[in-house]
Amino acid sequence: MDVTIQGLATALPDHELPQDLVRQAAQRVLGPKFENFERLIPSFEQAGIGRRWSVAPLEWFERPHGWADRNQVYLEGTRKMFRDAATAALERAGWRADEVDVVITVSSTGIATPTLEAQLADCMDFRSDVMRVPVFGLGCAGGISGLAIAARLAQAQPGAKVLLVVVEACTPSFRSDRLQKADIIATVLFGDGAAAACLSTDSVRRGAEPRLSMKAEHQHMWPDTLGIMGWEVNDDGLGVIFDRSIPGFAAEHFAPAVDGALAAAGLERADIDRFVCHPGGAKVVQAIETALDLPPDSLDAERAVLHDCGNMSAPTALFVLERVLAAGQTGRMLTCALGPGFTASFAVLERAE
Template structure:
């Protein structure tokens, strides 16, 4: 049963972080404590990122913070982004909040219990009997995997309206105490953002229209240490292995081919790959792995430039730009995340 995308919207928090200013602040805070900082500082210029956005202002990062402080900022900023993204998607779909039957909320950068859809329910106007599906732990793969899960839920209940909201606030996890290379790279790459999508099996009133096809996930064995979180008394510490671009170059194509084969497709059937831009090197690695001409993933680089890596919602920011460009045809949304996992969703965009 075909699922239609009725509305897609993105949201950013209030505080802009220009990359050159982030570098200067990181040098001031981390430089005296981290002997390798100068060698790694070139990553700021090589990242392809011009700016990012944060739920916290620059001065917040000057002071040490523990779990309570970090999570409080995540909750406040995350709920605001949830409302902004969800309202945008509902407006574009022409839906009222009280018409939504199922809400899928994806977030991995903090702990929200009750989860964001419950916290925002009164302000949004959701019904009391709405089905809530909060998802934690998918990291950067969460936007693409969440889109597939939301579509499956729409298929399971024909006639129902499903709202997907993907919210990540990465910046409150900035760490000045661990002095690990991964923390420097996280400071180079990550920002905050949210995206939302309205889905149903009703073909009327879609965005394009865009049909959401089969979803697929692939998890590699013995790869738990490639990406994820370490948890200690101060908060969440990023696990971000330097091998990710090389791993993508070597293994991503096989996972893509497996996802397409499960949908009865081949790479030649795909007009546009819509990829999560984990970083500049990851984008280049994906182009290489899929034998795409250099520069093919232009929307991915544009999102990375303007917003950084926002973890899960980033892939939906890319999809929004691809659709806004007028691109049509069969597409494959792709993302890599903790597990180590690849998530895929087939999309058909009508002219």
């Protein structure tokens, strides 16, 4: 029984941060503390990012913050993005919030207890018996892994309406105290955003959007790679783990993982009309094109999302998917994302012409 994505939407926070202003602020805050900072300035220009969006205004980052400050900004920003993305996805699916049977919330950039969907239950008008499934720790792979979780829950309860919300506020974790290269690269790359999707096996079509069928999902975790990506928990906040080897690792190891995911679905690369990839950074996008023998610049939507929004962690791949669908892409697609673990997450999607 096919699971279909019946509504897909994205949302951004209120504060636009042009990359040149971020670079100038980083020079003021980090330059006097980090002796090699000047050597990293070209990274701001080479990252392929024109702007990103944040739950906090630029001046917030020029003051010191602890856990409580950071998490409060996370909560305020993610609640709004959750509501905006979920409301738009429900509207596109033609669903009411009180019809939703399962809400899955994917987020790894802050702590919310009660979880976000509980905090928003009244204003969203979720039912009192809605099943809540919060998921933490998937990082950049969370959007695609979230689709897989949502699809399995929809298959387990045929006809149920499953709402997936993937929301991250990466920017409040900006650190000016650790003075590690990974923190500066995070400052170059990361932004905030949310995406939501409505999934069900129900064949009754309400929304106006063409339906997108989920045909298969797959995950691959490489051994002895825990140190490539993740968070350190420090007294003042989360500290990014972001290894410089990621582009090289993707270039060497991504294609066999893709082939394994496709083989599990009875497919080959030639069967895929469009690869839809998480743009972790300009070098990662280039590494994926090289690894999969794709024509240069074929991942145009990935580069466009990176330019307009930065790397938002988990929802970013769904931003790319939204753009690919808006451009009229049909046929079979493989969505891909790399995340902590070190993990590759995949979903095979199909859209009829």
